[in-house]
Amino acid sequence: MAFQKRRSEVLILEFSGVREKGRPIMGMQGRPASGPGPLMGAIASIAKLRDAGMLPWRAAIYADHYAAECVLVGGARRAARMATKHWKDKTIFGFIELKRGGFLWSSNNSVAIDAEFRERVTKVVKLIGSKDVAGSVGYATILYAAGKIDKWDLHAYKVLCELAKAAYHDKTGEPGLINVDKLTHKNHGIEAYVDGLYAQGSKYAPDEDARRLMTEIAEQVINLSYQMIVNPCGDKTILVSELS
Known part of the structure; x- marks a missing residue:
């Protein structure tokens, strides 16, 4: 229904077929089932995203998180998620700080990079030398203003700096890097x-x-x-x- 944009229709879901709470799961050493409650809560949370004003990609991340958060088998999390954006994406900086605050914990987040990214960052680093050990983009901005690097050189360097800051200061170690061209x-x-x-x-x-x-x-x-x-x-x- 969401794919077809049928947002004005009423959807009735039946949960009676979901294994009741506390019932043992033989495939999980008899651990108790979570019951329909977590699934119902996840669907309710996803429904609230409809008018939250988020960009589509961010709303999708939240929806995936709510769905994964409730996937518990015998009390153990059984969902595995991967979230990735290309370094040239115009919303990349919002993606980099996605785990800030610790809420969206259910996915492994990485930025997809390629040879162009590595070459552009290397170019900027060589021009800056040891002047920018703190990871500031100040020197890179000066180089851009002087015409020594172009906008994508500056963008790539900013992405690298923000990646390092998020991984360290947010204490998540993320986002990671995926060399998609390799x-x-x-x-x-x-x-x-x-x-x-x-x-x-x-x-x-x-x-x-x-x-x-x-x-x-x-x-x-x-x-x-x-x-x-x-x-x-x-x-x-x-x-x-x-x-x-």
């Missing part, structure tokens, strides 16, 4: 994903509405400069659509 790209046959049937099994399959959404995701991934990303643990490369 990942193993196993994207042969990616065009087949356009049918929208790349996430299904023998028991569950997407309906027509979901299939159209998945087709749109696949088409966007195909048009990306870098189509691979890493899983939340960072040990495997996967297609962006597989992570979605």
Whole structure:
């Protein structure tokens, strides 16, 4: 319904099929189930995002967090999330400080960088030398005003400085860095994903509405400069659509 922008309709959800609170989960050594309460709370929180005035990407991050926060199996968190933005994204600085305050804790956040980023930062660092050990962008701004670096050189250096500040001062160690141009790209046959049937099994399959959404995701991934990303643990490369 959200994808179709049917915001004025009433949606009734049935939770009676959710395992009741306290019931043992045999697959988790008999640990007690969380019950429908956390799921109901998550959906209520997501619904409030509709008129919160957030940019779409930030609202999506919050929605994902609310959904992941309630995924508890036997009292243990079982959700794994990865949030990534390219260093040239116009909202990158808002993304870098996303974990400030400690609320959005459920994802591993990283900035996607490439050879261009590394080259631009190296250029600025060589020009500044040891004058800017505190990570201030003051010297870089002077270089830009003098015409010795361009706007993307300055932007890349600012991104690096803000990354370091967030990781240290926010005490999160994040965002991390993903060298997306160095990942193993196993994207042969990616065009087949356009049918929208790349996430299904023998028991569950997407309906027509979901299939159209998945087709749109696949088409966007195909048009990306870098189509691979890493899983939340960072040990495997996967297609962006597989992570979605």
